Structures are given as C-alpha cells and as structure tokens.
Amino acid sequence: xxxxxxxxxxxxxxxxxxxxxxxxxxxxxxxxxxxxxxxxxxxxxxxxxxxxxxxxxxxxxxxxxxxxxxxxxxxxxxxxxxxxxxxxxxxxxxxxxxxxxxxxxxxxxxxxxxxxxxxxxxxxxxxxxxxxxxxxxxxxxxxxxxxxxxxxxxxxxxxxxxxxxxxxxxxxxxxxxxxxxxxxxxxxxxxxxxxxxxxxxxxxxxxxxxxxxxxxxxxxxxxxxxxxxxxxxxxxxxxxxxxxxxxxxxxxxxxxxxxxxxxxxxxxxxxxxxxxxxxxxxxxxxxxxxxxxxxxxxxxxxxxxxxxxxxxxxxxxxxxxxxxxxxxxxxxxxxxxxxxxxxxxxxxxxxxxxxxxxxxxxxxxxxxxxxxxxxxxxxxxxxxxxxxxxxxxxxxxxxxxxxxxxxxxxxxxxxxxxxxxxxxxxxxxxxxxxxxxxxxxxxxxxxxxxxxxxxxxxxxxxxxxxxxxxxxxxxxxxxxxxxxxxxxxxxxxxxxxxxxxxxxxxxxxxxxxxxxxxxxxxxxxxxx
Numbered sequence: 383x384x385x386x387x388x389x390x391x392x393x394x395x396x397x398x399x400x401x402x403x404x405x406x407x408x409x410x411x412x413x414x415x416x417x418x419x420x421x422x423x424x425x426x427x428x429x430x431x432x433x434x435x436x437x438x439x440x441x442x443x444x445x446x447x448x449x450x451x452x453x454x455x456x457x458x459x460x461x462x463x464x465x466x467x468x469x470x471x472x473x474x475x476x477x478x479x480x481x482x483x484x485x486x487x488x489x490x491x492x493x494x495x496x497x498x499x500x501x502x503x504x505x506x507x508x509x510x511x512x513x514x515x516x517x518x519x520x521x522x523x524x525x526x527x528x529x530x531x532x533x534x535x536x537x538x539x540x541x542x543x544x545x546x547x548x549x550x551x552x553x554x555x556x557x558x559x560x561x562x563x564x565x566x567x568x569x570x571x572x573x574x575x576x577x578x579x580x581x582x583x584x585x586x587x588x589x590x591x592x593x594x595x596x597x598x599x600x601x602x603x604x605x606x607x608x609x610x611x612x613x614x615x616x617x618x619x620x621x622x623x624x625x626x627x628x629x630x631x632x633x634x635x636x637x638x639x640x641x642x643x644x645x646x647x648x649x650x651x652x653x654x655x656x657x658x659x660x661x662x663x664x665x666x667x668x669x670x671x672x673x674x675x676x677x678x679x680x681x682x683x684x685x686x687x688x689x690x691x692x693x694x695x696x697x698x699x700x701x702x703x704x705x706x707x708x709x710x711x712x713x714x715x716x717x718x719x720x721x722x723x724x725x726x727x728x729x730x731x732x733x734x735x736x737x738x739x740x741x742x743x744x745x746x747x748x749x750x751x752x753x754x755x756x757x758x759x760x761x762x763x764x765x766x767x768x769x770x771x772x773x774x775x776x777x778x779x780x781x782x783x784x785x786x787x788x789x790x791x792x793x794x795x796x797x798x799x800x801x802x803x804x805x806x807x808x809x810x811x812x813x814x815x816x817x818x819x820x821x822x823x824x825x826x827x828x829x830x831x832x833x834x835x836x837x838x839x840x841x842x843x844x845x846x847x848x849x850x851x852x853x854x855x856x857x858x859x860x861x862x863x864x865x866x867x868x869x870x871x872x873x874x875x876x877x878x879x880x881x882x883x884x885x886x887x888x889x890x891x892x893x894x895x896x897x898x899x900x901x902x903x904x905x906x907x908x909x910x
Contacts, residue, residue, distance in 0.1 A: 383435040383599065383611040384541045385573050387458035389451075389482060391472035392442070395495035395526070396464045397424065400438045402530055403537060404428040408440035423454045423558055425571075425612060427600045430534055432883050433541040434846070435600060437612040438462070439558075439573065452481055452691065453558050453627060453660035457573035459544055459610055460489040461518075462537070465509045467525075468500035475509075477700070483516035484691045484702030490518040491540045497527035510902050522904050536904075542845055543890030547609040551576035552636030552771075553585060554683060555615065556659025557629045560622060567595065568620045570631065571613065572660065577633065578608040579615060585631045586683075589639060592631070593618040628661035630683050635773070637683035640708040643676045647692055647703030650674050657691040658682065667692070673706065684708055744774055748785040794838055801825040802840050809851045814858065814880035814888065816848045844887035858888055859897050859908065868905035 388396040400408045408424030424440035441454040455461060461482055465475060482490070492509055494502040502525045514520050524536040555572040563569050579585075583594040598614040599607045607613045615631060630637075643656075643665075650667040656676055665676040676692070688705040751773050770782050794802075804825055805817060817825070822832070832849060835841040841849040861877050862869065869877075875885040889906065892898040898906045 383437060384433070384460070384544055385437045385439060385458050385610050385612055386460045386462050386537070386540070387439040387455040388441055388464060389455060389461045389475075389478040390464035391466075391469070391474040391478070394464045394466040394469065394472070394475070395493075396462075397440050399462065399464060399493055399495065399526060399533070400424070400426050400440045402526070403534060404438065408438065423450060427612070430538040430541065432886065433538045436537065436541055437600065439612070449655070449657070449662045451478065452657045452662065452693075453556075455481060455487070456485060456657060456691070457556050457558075457575055457659050459487070459575070460491075460540055461487055462491050462493060462540075463509070463513065463518075463521075464493050464495055465505050466495050466499075467497045467502040467505055469496075469505070471505070471508055471512065476512075479512060479516060480700050481691060482518060484700050486517045486689050486702060488517055488519070489540060489544055490521045491536055492521055492523035493533065493536075494523065494525045495527075497525045502527075506902075520900060520902070522900060523902060539886055539890070542886040543893065544610075545894075546843065546845075548576045549578050549608040551609070552633040553577035553579060553583075553631060554633070554637060554659070555579070555585075555613065555631040556661060557625060557631065558627055558660040560625045560627070562622045563616070566616050568617050568622050568625065569598075569614050570617065570625055570629075571615070572631075574607060574609045574611045574613045576609045578606055579613060579631075580606040584634065586634055587617070587620065587625060587631055588629060591634070592620055628659075628663070630659065630661070632683045637685055638708050639681035640684050641678050641681045642709030643678065643682075643684060643690075643705055644670065644673060644707035645676060645690060645692070645703035645705055646673045647701045648673055650692055650701070651694045651696065651699075653695075655693045655695055656682070657693060658684070658688060665692075673703065745785055747774060794834060794840070797826060798831050798834055801827050801831065802835055805841075806851060809854075812879060813851065813854055814878040814884055816844070816850055816880070816884045819847055822847070844884065844891060848884055848887055850884075850888075854888070855891055855895065855897065858892065862892075862898070863908055868901055868907035870905050874906070 388400065390396050397408050404426040405428070406426035408426045425437065426440065427435060427437040429435050439454040439458055441451040465471070490513070492506070492513060494506050506523055510521070510523060522536060522539065524532055526533055553574070553576070555574055557570045557572050559571045561569055579594060579597050581594055581596050584591055585594065586592070594615055595618040596616040597604050597607045599611050648669065652667060654665050654667050656663050656665045656678060661682055663682060664679045668675045684705055686705055686708060689702060690705060691700060691702050693700050748770065751770060770785070805827070808817060809815070832841065832843070836843045836849070839852060842852055842854055843849050858878060862874060865873055865877055871885060871889065874889060875882060878885060889898065893900050896909060899909050900906050
C-alpha cells in the first residue's frame, strides 16, 4: 500500500478528486457533505493496476483548519496538489505549498480541476513554476477533466516512483483519529511510515505499555500491516479518553520522549507551535547561534534527524527544521552532534561529527545483536540499519556502519546463488524483461530470497516484485541516449524492449538518481 495526501485551496476540488479516484466519500461528517466543505481529515482508498492499494488522506483547505491539514500531510510520503483552472493562485494554496516544502515532501502530482470553466494552461504553468521552487521540484501534472483514466494513470506513476519503505524499522504511528468500537474497545488510526504492526505487539503510548488487540487496513482485519499504510489499531485496555490526536504509538526503545529540542531553524517567534506527524505542541523558542532551542509543553517521541515544522500562530508563518539534539533526561547512550554541547554533554568523536564516551560498549553490544540476528534470520544479509539503531537506541542511522566495521556479511545461501545464476542468464538476453511472479517462484526466489539478493548487490529492486540485474540503470541510460530528446514513456518502453510494468518504475529510478529529468508535459530527457 501507499498513502497520498491532498493539498490545495479550499473548494478547489480535493475531495471530488478523491471521490473520482476511489468511488468513496472521504468526508465523514454529515455537516461536511451538506456544506460541501471538508472540516476534518477524510480517508478513502482504491487499487490501481501495477501498483496495488493506494490510500488517500483528504485534508481541509480552509485557513481555519491549517493544524488539521498538517496532521494529514505530515506523515504522508506524497501529495496530490489541486488547483482550479477558473481561479488564480490562492492564499491557502500558497500556505499548503509552504507547509509541504517545510516538511520536505519530495513526491507529488499537480491536478488542474474545473477545466470546463476556463483554460487550464495559465494556472498549470503558474502552479508548476511555484512548485518547482520547493522540495517537490519538477512534478508531473494532469488535467482532471481529460478523464479518469489519465488521472488514475498519473497517480499510478506517482506511486511507482515512491521509495521502498523500511518495513523492519521502528514503529511511530502518529494518531490522527481515535474512537470506540462496541465489543472491541479503543481504536486509533494513522499513517504508518515505517515498521510493521501485528496483533499481540507491545507498543508504548505516552510512555505506557499497551497491547495491540487487532489491526485493520482498508476496512479489513489483517494479520499484520507494514509500511507505508493507513492502519487502524485496536488497543487492549486503553480508554478512549486516554488517547488523542497527536499522540504516537511507538516501538519501545526506538525514540526519546523529549521536552527540549534543538532545531536548525532560526529567527523564530517566542511562542510557536511545533508540528510533527499528527502532533501539534505549543513551545517556547530561544535563539541559538546556529538554530533554535524549543521547550515543548509536553514531550514528543523524537530522534535526531527528524523533520519538524514550526508555526507562528500569530502570523501563520511556517518554517521547517531538522532536529539536531535532544534532552533525553539522562538516558544513555549519550551523543552530541559536532562540536556543539548545548545541553552540557561531552565525549570523544566516533563517527563523522558524532561524539560519545560509550563507543566500546556499544560495539560489543552490536556484535552480539549481529550474531543473534544471523541465527534468527539465516536468509538475511547483515543486520538492517534501522533495526540496529533502534535496538541500541542510537540517535542517528549514520552511526550503524561504523559499529559494524570489520564484520562482513555472510555468503548467500547456495540455493539463492543457483537461482540468481539462472536469472542472470534470462536477463543477459533481455536486460529489461524483469521476471514475473511465476518465473520468480519457479526459480525459488520468494520475497525473502529476493530481499537477500538485493542487499547483497546481486539484484536491483525497482518496485515490489520487479527486479533487474545491477547495472540495468546504466544500460537503460545508454539506450535512452539514442532517442530523440525529450522522449515519451511509450518511446522509452519500446526502446528498452520492456513492458509498462517495468518501464514506469525504471524511469522513476532514473528520475530519482538524476539520470533523467521529467518535464511538465510528462516527457523526459537525459540530463547532461
């Protein structure tokens, strides 16, 4: 599954687009449907060819509901930005775009609505130019009135280009809705960006252990739900009054409940509101030489490197910043970033600009965790970075590689090597004819074996169930260089001798790695 949030000015057709794409009503309240105005977060979903399940978080566009909008957009990896052809660029569109930029969202799709009322060209060009100056960069665009087929294809292309989630990472589910189900108890919902949740799991809620009674996704009970996904979690023994929007269900030991947070953004007002995920917490800001220190009114589960949005409720100004240090109330291990010791901590350098005085003990624990992991996961190569970071309570993933220095990964299992050799023969003759699920099963390459091969560098994963040999991207660039520039997706597919199923994620990979540039008319050209 993937999750996309809407964005754009009030009454520019965000909810209508979600209805067209899903056939579902995202507005949950009768008052919203009566007034034609989204007041709270709405949710709907559909299934698209080649990419599978896609969930949408529909956000309100009115200026009074900016905190609600941020709760919906904050955890989502991509946005569907709506502008109306019969209207100029509007203030709420500007505020939504500023929020998306501050959050660092890198994937999006521009949809022009109401093209039956005005020429979509002017607002399309204006919006694309504005969006290009943000974290979204150059995004594809589509006119909704051209037909549902084109809209669904554009959304499928967007989803195909999203990065693979870390399904083994720590859980931090920001709660955006909570309610009571008769006979089941309290249920919370949110967008799961990393990790996997299963019935029986123990998580923390405001520091208190809670047990997962059941998990749901897209209206169905599941044995597990992995990122990225919209998920509902039934909690055992938790009263509805004990949880609210902005709380987080987290993996034990994966995050730090911090009240004092140093961030990179400067020039803040004295009183601000800090947004991360679905949380909105008032804070007092103090200037530092290279950023600001935020004193939160309640603790938030954070880690160094988190992206936060800081809003001045008086002027509606929004800025984004990165967490560089946390007051962890004496918890160990203790780290600081660079030469800064703003919270009075000192230590010796161990990796890059990170300092600690507990490196030797951490190295010993890392070797122990690595040995245990290999016993429990014989098909895995090494230890997933996020898993080790969480187990050792490290503030940053960049500390993982130095901890594992000198500990080589084991060889691939013999059966996997044999299967990869056979697959190499197939792809040598047709380098872009990615094997289908039936061929992978025939070779004995299930999801775990494919994951092993990808981690060992024997395969490149373009999307779920789509793999090629290393060097496929370089070979694709060589082939595409022979086309007249710019070229269409269809021309690229034909030149590569492959299907749309493979061409879309392969072109998305080339876009992300800077080999190709996607132009506003959805053609591409090789970068010089």
